[in-house]
Amino acid sequence: MVLAIPRANADIKVGIVVSASGPGSALGQPQMRTVAALPKEIGGEKIVYIALDDESDSTKGIQNARRLVIQDGVDVLIGSSLTPVTMPMIDVAWEAKTPIISLAAATAIVQPMDERRRWAFKVVPNDDLMALAILKHIARSGAKTLGYIGVSDGYGEGYYKEVSRLAPTLGLTLTTHEVYARADTSVTGQALKVMATNPDAVFVASAGTPAVLPQQALRERGYSGKIYQTHGVATEEFIKLGGASVEGAVFTGEAFTIADDLPADDPFRKVRDEFLSAYEKANGQKPNIFAAHLWDSMALLKTAIPNALKAAKSGTAEFRAALRDELERGKDVYLNNGLSTMSATDHNGYDERSAFLIKVEGGRFRLLK
Numbered sequence: 001m002v003l004a005i006p007r008a009n010a011d012i013k014v015g016i017v018v019s020a021s022g023p024g025s026a027l028g029q030p031q032m033r034t035v036a037a038l039p040k041e042i043g044g045e046k047i048v049y050i051a052l053d054d055e056s057d058s059t060k061g062i063q064n065a066r067r068l069v070i071q072d073g074v075d076v077l078i079g080s081s082l083t084p085v086t087m088p089m090i091d092v093a094w095e096a097k098t099p100i101i102s103l104a105a106a107t108a109i110v111q112p113m114d115e116r117r118r119w120a121f122k123v124v125p126n127d128d129l130m131a132l133a134i135l136k137h138i139a140r141s142g143a144k145t146l147g148y149i150g151v152s153d154g155y156g157e158g159y160y161k162e163v164s165r166l167a168p169t170l171g172l173t174l175t176t177h178e179v180y181a182r183a184d185t186s187v188t189g190q191a192l193k194v195m196a197t198n199p200d201a202v203f204v205a206s207a208g209t210p211a212v213l214p215q216q217a218l219r220e221r222g223y224s225g226k227i228y229q230t231h232g233v234a235t236e237e238f239i240k241l242g243g244a245s246v247e248g249a250v251f252t253g254e255a256f257t258i259a260d261d262l263p264a265d266d267p268f269r270k271v272r273d274e275f276l277s278a279y280e281k282a283n284g285q286k287p288n289i290f291a292a293h294l295w296d297s298m299a300l301l302k303t304a305i306p307n308a309l310k311a312a313k314s315g316t317a318e319f320r321a322a323l324r325d326e327l328e329r330g331k332d333v334y335l336n337n338g339l340s341t342m343s344a345t346d347h348n349g350y351d352e353r354s355a356f357l358i359k360v361e362g363g364r365f366r367l368l369k
Contacts, residue, residue: 010045010046010313010314010315011045011046011047011048011314011315012042012045012046012047012048012075012305012314013048013050013072013073013074013075013314013315014047014048014049014050014074014075014076014078014298014301015050015052015064015065015068015069015072015074015076015077015078015079016031016035016049016050016051016052016077016078016079016294017051017052017053017054017061017064017065017068017077017078017079017080017085017089018031018032018051018052018053018054018079018080018081018103018294019053019054019055019056019080019081019082019085020032020053020055021053021055021056022055022056022057023056023182023183023210024056024080024081024082024085024182024208025056026207026208026209026235026237026290027081027082027103027207027208027290028053028054028056028080028081028290030287030288030290030291031081031103031290031291031293031294032051032053033279033282033283033287033291034279034287034291034294034295035049035051035294036282036283037275037278037279037281037282037283037295038294038295038298039298039302042301042302042305042306043305043306043309044309045305045309045314050068050072050074052064052067052068054079054080054081054085056081056082056085057085058084058085058087058088060085061079061080061085061086061088061089062088062089062091062092064079065077065079065089065092065093065100066092069092069093069096069098070096073315074098075098075314075315075319075320075323076098076099076100076101076301076320076323077089077092077093077098077099077100077101078100078101078102078103078294078297078298079100079102079103080102080103080104081103081104081290081293082104082153082154082155083102083104083105083106083108083109083153083154083155083158084153084154085104086102086103086104086106086109087108087109087154089102090102090109090116090117090119090120091116093119093120094115094116094118094119094120097119097317097320097321098119098320099119099120099121099320099323099324099327100119100120100121101120101121101122101123101297101300101301101327102120102121102122102123102124103123103124103290103293103294103297104122104124104154104155105122105124105125105126105127105155105158105207105231105232106127106154106155106158107126107127107128107158107162107348108154108158109122110122110126110346110347110348111126113344113345113347117347118324119324120347121300121327121328121342121347121348122347122348123293123296123297123300123335123337123340124231124293124337125231125254125337125338125348125350125354125355126348126350127158127159127161127162128162128166129348129350129351129352129354129355130230130231130252130253130355131159131162131163131166132162132166132352133252133352133355133357134203134228134230134250134251134252134357135163135166135167135170135172136170137250137252137357138170138172138201138203138226138228139170139171139172141201141226142200143172143200143201143226144171144172144173144200145172145173145174145175145197145198145199145200145201146163146167146172146173146174146175146199146200146201146202146203147174147175147176147178147194147195147197147199147201147202147203148160148163148164148174148175148176148177148178148194148202148203148205149176149178149179149180149187149190149191149194149202149203149204149205149206149214150177150178150179150180150204150205150206151179151180151181151182151205151206151207151210152179152180152181153181153182155205155206155207155232156179156205156206157179159205159230160177160205163203163205164177175194175197175198175199176193176194176197176199178190178191178193178194180213180214182206182208182210183210184210184213185213186213186217187213187214187217188217188221190214190217191214191217191218191221191223192221194218194223195218195221195222195223199225200225200226201225201226201227201228202214202218202223202225202226202227202228203227203228203229204227204228204229204230205230205232206229206230206232206233207230207232207233208232208233208235208237208238208290209235209237209238209241211229211230211232211233211238212238212241212242212245212246215227215229215242215245215246215249216242216245216246219244219245220245226248226250227248227249227250228249228250228251229249229250229251230251230252231251231252231253231254231257231289233246233249233251234251234253234254234256234257234288234289234358234365235288235289235290236288237288239360239363239364239365242360246360247360247361247362247363248359248360248361249359249360250357250358250359250360250368251358252355252356252357252358253289253355253356253358253365254289254292254336254337254338254354254356255268255269255271255272255336255337255338255354255356256268256272256275256289256292256336256337257289257356257358257365258356258358258365258366258367259272259273261366261367262367267334268334268336268339270334271299271334271335271336272292272336275287275292275295275336278295279291279295289336289337292335292336292337293336293337295336296335296336296337299333299335300327300330300333300335300340301323301327303326303330303333304323304326304327304329304330305323305326307322307326307329308322308323308325308326327342327347328342328343328344328347329342330342330349333349337350337354338350338353338354338355339351339353339354340354
């Protein structure tokens with residue numbers, strides 16, 4: 001049994017675990033840089049951040065999580081960047097009765113609800129929400145057959161589970177289930193297998209720069225159909241690395257990515273602008289959506305902490321339990337990732353109002369109207 005140790009001081013300790021190195025570094029590095037932009041005080045209490053790199057390794061993630069709850073006695077865990085690293089960290093959080101907010105995407109992090117997942121929350125919209133929104137769009141385009149290529153980990157397989165479940169209900173037939181590892185340098189074989197089935201469109205389930213490979217391979221070998229991606233591609237690196245080969249890619253993503261296409265008084269744009277200002281001041285550069293995941297986690301805590309402090313002092317089991325309860329009560333919280341309303345059965349909190357259709361157009365992410 002993991003036990004979080006009590007503390008004498010009143011500071012609120014936030015333990016952060018991200019994949020700042022290894023295959024997930026495209027996600028974890030901007031998240032690590034976000035730490036410098038996070039609020040230093042909430043509810044009149046000083047916030048202390050302890051940020052660790054899990055090296056994109058689940059064993060390291062568990063070690064970091066255990067250190068944070070046992071040695072540092074954190075009040076809340078945030079992380080990890082990757083689903084395979086997050087899943088075992090949930091066990092540590094559950095054993096320590098410490099809430100954890102994941103920065104990863106898979107629905108399995110928060111569903112189905114059970115005793116373990118009562119302590120787990122997630123700011124990235126669930127696979128099923130984003131998958132349903134993009135599949136509806138694909139079906140409306142007139143496509144009937146859909147090829148599939150995804151990464152061979154929790155993210156890709158989570159998306160495949162949802163796509164294969166939802167596609168038939170919308171009149172779409174999946175023609176393939178091809179997979180590749182994030183660290184692979186070629187997916188030519190998988191692309192050729194997909195093309196051999198002559199699908200009307202292809203769905204790629206990957207994140208960050210590894211998502212470029214399938215689309216690049218398909219275009220280089222003459223595939224001219226539409227290619228759809230996931231919200232995991234919403235980075236400038238994806239566009240820079242993919243160049244002309246990713247032009248025209250369509251996906252459902254978060255408001256952050258297309259905030260400039262929203263009205264100036266739109267609540268989503270206001271949230272993005274606040275984050276943008278804080279991040280640029282701290283780092284001298286613009287953030288991406290992965291950085292926004294960490295910012296949004298603290299936005300949820302900023303709403304929950306003041307009420308939790310009314311129930312107990314930080315550094316205690318009672319405070320951690322109260323913080324979990326308050327996170328679950330969060331209602332209509334505008335985030336870079338969507339409009340969040342949590343409940344006892346929903347620790348993601350989004351609906352289709354949080355899923356925006358986005359297209360790579362002219363080397364930019366634009367709202368598809």
